[in-house]
Amino acid sequence: MTIARSEQVDIETTPYYHCVARCVRRAFLCGDDRLSGRNFDHRKAWILERMRLLSSVFAIDVCAYAVMSNHLHLVLRVLAEMAQAWTDAQVIARVRLLCPSCVEGIDSWPHNERQQLVATWRERLSSISWFMGRLSEHIARRANKEDECKGRFWEGRFRSQALLDEAALVTCMSYVDLNPVRAGLAQGLEDSSWTSIKQRLEEAARQMSKTKSNKAKGRRKSKASRGREPLEHPSLAPLYDDGQEKDHPALPFNLQDYVELLEWTALAAHEAMAGRPTSLPPSHLLARYGLRPQSWLESVQGVSSFGLFIGHPNKLEQVAARVGRRWLKGKRRSAPAYGGHGAGRPKSNAAA
Numbered sequence: 001m002t003i004a005r006s007e008q009v010d011i012e013t014t015p016y017y018h019c020v021a022r023c024v025r026r027a028f029l030c031g032d033d034r035l036s037g038r039n040f041d042h043r044k045a046w047i048l049e050r051m052r053l054l055s056s057v058f059a060i061d062v063c064a065y066a067v068m069s070n071h072l073h074l075v076l077r078v079l080a081e082m083a084q085a086w087t088d089a090q091v092i093a094r095v096r097l098l099c100p101s102c103v104e105g106i107d108s109w110p111h112n113e114r115q116q117l118v119a120t121w122r123e124r125l126s127s128i129s130w131f132m133g134r135l136s137e138h139i140a141r142r143a144n145k146e147d148e149c150k151g152r153f154w155e156g157r158f159r160s161q162a163l164l165d166e167a168a169l170v171t172c173m174s175y176v177d178l179n180p181v182r183a184g185l186a187q188g189l190e191d192s193s194w195t196s197i198k199q200r201l202e203e204a205a206r207q208m209s210k211t212k213s214n215k216a217k218g219r220r221k222s223k224a225s226r227g228r229e230p231l232e233h234p235s236l237a238p239l240y241d242d243g244q245e246k247d248h249p250a251l252p253f254n255l256q257d258y259v260e261l262l263e264w265t266a267l268a269a270h271e272a273m274a275g276r277p278t279s280l281p282p283s284h285l286l287a288r289y290g291l292r293p294q295s296w297l298e299s300v301q302g303v304s305s306f307g308l309f310i311g312h313p314n315k316l317e318q319v320a321a322r323v324g325r326r327w328l329k330g331k332r333r334s335a336p337a338y339g340g341h342g343a344g345r346p347k348s349n350a351a352a
Contacts, residue, residue, distance in 0.1 A: 004282060007307050007323045011249055015078045016063070016163035017128055017304070017307075018172045018310070021136055022071040022155045029143060029153065031069025034139050043143060044194045047072060050138050052240045057094045059083035059126040061238035061248060063169075066179040067194040074178040075169070076128055077238065077249075088118045095121050098134060101273035132158045146290055160301075163318065164311025166250075166252050167289035169337070172310060175303040181266050182301065189262055196239055197262060204255060253285055261285045294338040306330035310340050 009017065023029040030043045044067040051074075057081040064075040086094075096103050106114060124130040140153035163169045171203050177197035178182050180186040192198050236251040237260055283292040289298070303310065307329030309322040316331045 002322055003308060005160070005275075008162060009078075010319075011078050011080045011126075011321070012166050013312075013319065013322070016169050016172075017076050017078070018161040018163060018176070019074045019076060019132055019158045020071060020160075020304075021132065021158040024152045024155055026070045026155075028069045028071075031051060034035075037280050040143075040252075042140065046139055046142055047135070048144040048194070050135050052127065053097070054131055054134055055240040057125065059086075059098050060128065060129050062196070062240055063195040063238055063251060064173040064176045065239070066176045066192075066196070068179060068183070071177060074132075075163070075173050075176055076131065078126055078128060080126045083122055086122065088115075088127075091122050091125065094125060117235050125237065128160065152304065158234055160308070161306065162309045162311075162319075164309060164315040165289075167291055169251075170253060170258070170261065170285055170289060171223040171291070171299055171337070174262055175300050177262060178265060178300065182269070191261065197259070199260070200236075200255060201240065202259065226292070243314065253288075257285050258281070266302055269301075272297060272336050281334070291337055299333075302333065306333055310334065 028034065028040070028186070029042050030047070032039050032041075047067050048065075051062055051065065054060070059079040061077040061079065062074060063077050064073075066073040083091075092103050092106060105319060106117075109117075134152050136158070143153050161172070163172050173196075177192070177195050180192040180195060181188065186192040189197050189201060236253055236255050238248050238251065264283045264337055282296075285291075286293055286296055308329060309328055311334065313317075313331050313335050316328045316334065320326060320328045
């Protein structure tokens with residue numbers, strides 16, 4: 001029996017979700033079409049452009065992404081409290097960016113009708129279903145117009161996985177950012193095109209270059225800025241932070257630790273492929289979240305097989321009780337990653 005989307009997405013349980021959308025028949029509609037010889041990489045730029053707009057409109061952060069030739073990965077964070085704090089005018093202004101006709105003449109609408117619609121829009125602006133829908137529909141329309149055809153561009157509704165704890169978040173983000181490396185399309189992080197880690201590394205390099213340039217010019221700091229130097233290793237910020245009416249909380253780890261983990265994982269994968277045991281020291285983040293280095297590589301490579309929820313076995317048991325299930329797919333797989341806690345299926349009389 002399937003689990004309804006409304007039960008898969010529970011903001012009180014977790015704000016983090018891994019979303020995957022695939023092209024029809026898994027054709028290469030965003031890369032090299034092997035049959036026609038045409039290249040559609042420019043459509044990947046459409047996706048990034050659209051994500052930037054949607055992130056500025058919705059109360060949703062893009063934590064990680066990977067745009068592949070025939071599918072798309074996103075790790076999203078829902079900021080429901082932010083949407084509730086918006087004024088009616090802010091909600092209307094955001095809706096106007098997406099659909100100007102939806103709010104045309106709204107000032108002359110009856111008060112009750114206006115309030116009802118604003119409440120509906122407020123809820124939708126913190127919905128991953130609406131976020132993914134506005135992303136998928138826009139790309140499908142542009143692609144079909146370019147191809148002069150009709151019909152589906154995406155296979156169907158996107159697949160989502162709830163990330164129940166910080167360990168699940170860092171595991172899934174690593175899985176997403178290492179997609180090109182795992183697929184053999186890139187050798188390392190720097191040449192992993194169309195991924196969030198490449199974007200972050202480029203932004204960090206630009207910031208470092210700017211800082212060095214300022215120091216070289218001998219610019220003096222103002223009195224107001226003294227004592228407020230940036231941290232040596234700042235926390236990892238969400239992508240597309242436009243700073244407009246959005247106060248984005250940082251992600252629970254910094255960029256240096258995260259890059260170290262990705263590099264460690266990539267090297268460990270190469271050693272595993274060569275048939276050698278991993279000789280690398282474990283990443284700092286693995287120790288912080290209680291993840292076993294021996295099981296880490298398998299966990300990252302197998303994110304798609306975890307099921308609709310990823311997290312500590314105890315968290316999976318809590319979610320199972322909430323949705324009325326005795327068992328959730330992925331519990332047996334997650335147990336070794338967390339040091340073997342909660343392994344095994346529950347016995348038939350476990351509820352007694």
